[in-house]
Amino acid sequence: MIARPKKNNRYNGALRSVLVITILASFVFFMAFGADALTVVVHKPIDSKPVVVKDSVASVAAFKQVYSVLMSPRCMNCHPSGDIPLQGDDSHIHSMLPKRGVDGKGVFAMKCSNCHQPTNTPGLHTPPGNPEWHLPPANMKMVFQGRTQNQLAKQLMDPKQNGNKDMKKLIAHADDGLVLAGWNPGEGRTLPPISHAEFKKAWITWLTTGAYAPEEK
Amino acid sequence: MENNETQNSRRTFLKTSLLAGGGLMIHFSGLAKFALPHTDEGVPAVILSEINGYVKISADNIITLVCPNPEFGQNVMTSLPMMVAEELEVDWTKVVVEMGPHDSVKLGPQFTGGSNSMRMYWKPLREAGATARNMLMLAAAGSWNVPVEELTTKLGVIHHEKSGKKATYGDFAAKASGIPVPKGVKLKNVKDFTVVRNSQKNVEGAKLVSGKPLFGLDYQHEGMLIAMIQHPPAFGMKLKSFDASAALKMPGIKDVFRQELYGDGFEQGGFDVRTFNEILVVVGKTTWEVMNARKKLIVEWVPAGDVKDTMAGRGGKTEVVVPGELETTAVQHRKMLEYAKKPAQQLRKDGDPETAFKNAAEIIERTYNAPFLAHNCMEPMNFFAHVTDEKALLVGPLQAPGWTEPTLMKVLNLPADKIEIQMTRMGGGFGRRAYGHYLIEAALISRRAKAPVKLMYSREDDSTYGIYRPMYTATYRAALDSNKKLIAFHVKGGGIPEHAIHANRFPAGAVDNYLAEGWAIPSNITVGAFRAPRSNFNAAAEQSFLDELAEAMGKDPIDFRLELLQRAKENPVGKNNDYDADRYAGVLKLVREKSGWSGVKDPKYSRGVAAYFCHNSYAAHVVDLTLKDGEPYVERVFSAIDCGIVINPDAATNMVQGAVVDGIGNSLYGGLTHKNGVVEENNFHKYRIIRMHEAPKKVDVSFVRNDIDPTGLGEPPFPPVFGAVANALYKATGKRHYQQPFALPKTEPTSV
């Protein structure tokens, strides 16, 4: 619990600022959630086969937004190029080097859920939580780290690299619990650059306009 | 050896307390009980006769040896009683070891620190064992009516060969305890040792692996409350006001209050160490409840401004002004650069270094920097206190009870015989627990709360309210003549808030023209001893510099050091050279041999060597380093140590291995930074501690075999690791490393 000195040389209690952060964080969380619920209504019915209307310009533009989210630490940290997740807003290698394991849930005494609880642990620099916390499995690593827009777009559409997801499953994945966790990252962590609703809209737009991969520059 | 018949009220109090806990309760497993006042259940299981402060024997020959010095992992609870057992001639496998309470009359200085335990107790404990044995024999001789000279002892049994009589120590323990203490009892010849110099297992090993309550945080007491403190969030700040109304409404919370430690004009003694003098305290029923209530506190902290402290340590009373600046690491660095240019205090001068430098064909100058370090004891600071107007009981992890007691007497206004301090096993110390301010805090909190209280720090409290290793810098200069001969050596060291220079250490004494200078920048960051204080920086800087010099001179780094040592031995320059050149050279030669330094090099490794002398012992290491994904990894280390007689070889090896791992960790990753007075590394997510995958696979430890009285071991192997790592790192990367830590993570963690 540390109150950081402020410029005007008045020092309020650590606890007050933490409270404010907590309130803000929950506000953001509810906002995202609320907006998300709305979006789901807009795009219903998702059970039926999604209609693709090809539009390369709109698709590439939408993917740019998607990419900005997927490459943000909240998504990329668990889609590393190696077998060790990344950590923090700067995406450093996860301290204590937990390994992916076959199922993506860690190995031996270092399984994800040994530290990562079903919910975020309160406080700064504590493990964020989710009931499903894991990396992609060893046979389907779904690497984001280091991928260009072109590479990542192609990879996302390749069932051999995306976890055997067809269009329907890809669209549904936007509401996956672990994806949503990116917008509820726990105290002290930045959110992805756009809201979940915006992300979902961009994601579906990209997919339903032909899932074009932006050209390599 | 004091007379065992001496009695005073304090002793009686302690004795009664101990008996109430059951005489055989080992360490503090019985403390919880004996701390309970006046219960009837405390009927002693066994009556122990106290032969002297260190030896207690029951009628059925259970031999209890009392360890005087607090245990923090250096294994004194095993090695100190081993020395008693050796002379007492008892079966080591059957003795019971008990941690003694603080009692400087019976148990000596009781100071764990400065690698002093073995050195300090080598003679007293052997004498205690030998004298106790002699008293038991005198008792037997009297009863059997035979000359004491005809008696022999073996494994706790007294024999009289002529008459065939034999009896256990227990049979004569009660009688022996009444015999006046004989003087001048002969000690064993080193050659005849059977316990000492043989590896004996940690007496608390079984308890450690089964989770027995041994540590301060494990201590329980009837009616005990938990206290935590809120200290200022930054060095240079103080408490202005607080609103505890929300915290007080939290479940389990008893009280929230402001607590001052020392009144105005309080005279600080040696280990009082400057601390935050005013803290906010939350007292409640359980730890989690107190932790939660802390989150509800609304506190206003303000800059403290300059503070005047009165120091009354060695050499009289002085007033010190502690600056109020909210320090930031980058500014600290800049200031050090400025100060380094100013004239400094001369610490030693031999010959005419100024002229030598003027006439030099080549001058090599290098500056080394190292950050503040935190001890990071695994068990955060804590202490139990039960203080009333009449007396005080304090239980917990503490390295220096003798230093803390006088301060307690002053702040509690109680005489020594009303203060009982019990030392638990410590979850690490490294110097941190020599400073008992947390004990003073606990005592004052208990008195105010009118309850038995366990004060505990969270990890964040512990990290941000440390008694840190200072921030250091040193500039080394060497003058070479046209034959590349070293003609002058100059070191100018500084630090915040002290410099690290040991002016009389190697290579002083080996160079004709030598100059050592020091300077310091006042600061409000709290600092103190950290495993091998000052040496832990010097060995890094000086040993790197010597490596670079050897290279510039075209010499093998070990040969170069040996040449200097040869000079220091045959024709020493100046006076007061701290070290023994022969023993220093000895460890270098031993590590050269063990590491195969001169043989064919394994291309897999980059090698570095360093040696150092401190705490009267000598240590040298050769480290074999590789680069793993661009990060340095020390895979293998060879260590050679001269600490005189090695009391418990396997435990000593363990300690050297640990010091090597600690040295690698701190040299590569250790460091504490500040931003506006706030410690930035407030938990292990930012303060990188060496872990399993970063530890070497092998640390090969060799001891120089000699019969010299034992000297320190906890600290000496630590400092030269820094230098050896730096030198190996140069070989691996082609780049000299002047700034610790050497291997910062590629990106600084900003969050996790």
Added chain:
Amino acid sequence: MITLNINKKNYKLDADPETPLLWILRDHVGLVGTKFGCGVAQCGACVVHLDGEAVRSCVTKASRAQGKKVVTIEGLSEKNNHPLQKAWLELDVSQCGYCQAGQIMSAAVLLKENKNPTDEDINDAMSGNICRCGTYLRIRDAIKLAAKENI
């Protein structure tokens, strides 16, 4: 009120189910072998077994442990004779010893899932447990020794 099964015994405890298991064990049950080190799952001193997994009790709410089996260092073996405990004594691993309960609890999960761990397996399993005294070499050797005995 919360009911927990710890070391094969059922406890009915008057505690907030949000309380970390660590403090339930230490403050409510009186099992203090499980240590507090960092409070943020960084050091491993607080490792206990929850249905056989090496969870960090400092961040694991008591509510998560309900209906599951908690095993602490005190309950690892009947007579403190788990192969790891014996190996730890055989090699005299401990220095200060504060972290060792957590080390052993982590190592026990490793050995349960991997009877014959390599150096790399040991790294993968044990890098979450900090030992400030630096006894890693002996921890490594003790795990290997226990594995031998286990086979």
